[in-house]
Amino acid sequence: MLEFTDHTIDVGRLARALNDGRAGALASFEGRVRNTHLGKGVMALEYEASAVLARNEFAKIAAAAKCEWRVLEVLCVHRVGRLEIGETAIWLGVLAPHRKEAFAACEHIMSELKARLPIWKKEFWNDGTYTWVDEACGCVLPKSE
């Protein structure tokens, strides 16, 4: 399941929500807002998502992971709106019977999410400009605010 929120992500609540007696492992990843990107100082971020499309894509990614590994449940929460340095941008939890498959699936799903989910990130630099982040391109085209 994928959720979007414009409030602080409560990591503890999410971990507790993944509850299954068959599970011996919960592998989770928490992505936070870093204060630099491409060597430049970052002041804040703004995320925007196309929620329905994202949930449909997420369902495909989770289904594919469940085919490859023995995974019991996948839960993800992504922030939208403005985030300050250090805040949690994403939390992904994968519940599985054993450690190895939980880690492997978590890593794989995270890579797929980053590449495929319709979520866009505006980076506000310390110098007052902003950029729509384009990871594949890696180029930075600052615009004046």
Next chain:
Amino acid sequence: MKGLVLTGGKSSRMGAPKAELSYHGEAEFVRLYRLLSGFCDEVFLSVSDNWRPGEQAFRLLEDRGLSKGPLSGVAAAFTLHPTSAFIVVACDMPLFDAQALKELISHRDATMHATCFSLDGTTAEPLCAIYEAGAGRLVFEALSRDMRCARRVMQTMSVKYVKPSNPSWVRNVNSKEEFESFSSAGPALQVDVTYVAMLREAAGKSQEWVATRATTPRALFEELRSRYAFALKAERMRVAINDEIVPWSTPLNDKDRLIFVPPVAGG
């Protein structure tokens, strides 16, 4: 050959000038002026006291008080250039396009007074036609006798009739509503486009209904890309129809909901 765009003054029914109605993202007079410019060495915009464009980028041809309907514009054109032929197009045929123009020109018979489209082979469509230089005299004569109906005046001429391979080209449309109701039965589609992130900033809006004759999201994106000067190319993006990512070549259907997906950066 020279071109003449007939702007037709104020629409009595709509209260807005027909020439300013926009079916393809720009005013019809601008679209037709540019269309003709691709085929003619000089293009004129026929204007009268009723209407003239706000911009200055057009060669204007004044009706000088003649104002006896569209033929006044044709007469003014022949007054200025008596030895030239004119392609004449009026601003009430939103589906008249480059293909239509090419077809008309390819069937031109310069030994006649005029070459024009006709759906049935006998009834002329006089406001999308080629008038040869020799037709000027007949237009002047008709107007001097107060004969204003272009179709009747054309009956006094020798005319080469061309059956358009697409009848919609010569279809008269007088309002956006009419265009939309017509296009839902015809070849054009109405699709719901959502703009996200940098595309929203470039377009200045997050959503709109777009009337298009594009048959794939790729063709539609190219239309919108030139309309809004999007920096991103389709190659760097994906597209979703009705909330599923689909190939760029997927056929478009009426009422589809589209999201163009620029490079993503979640996580």
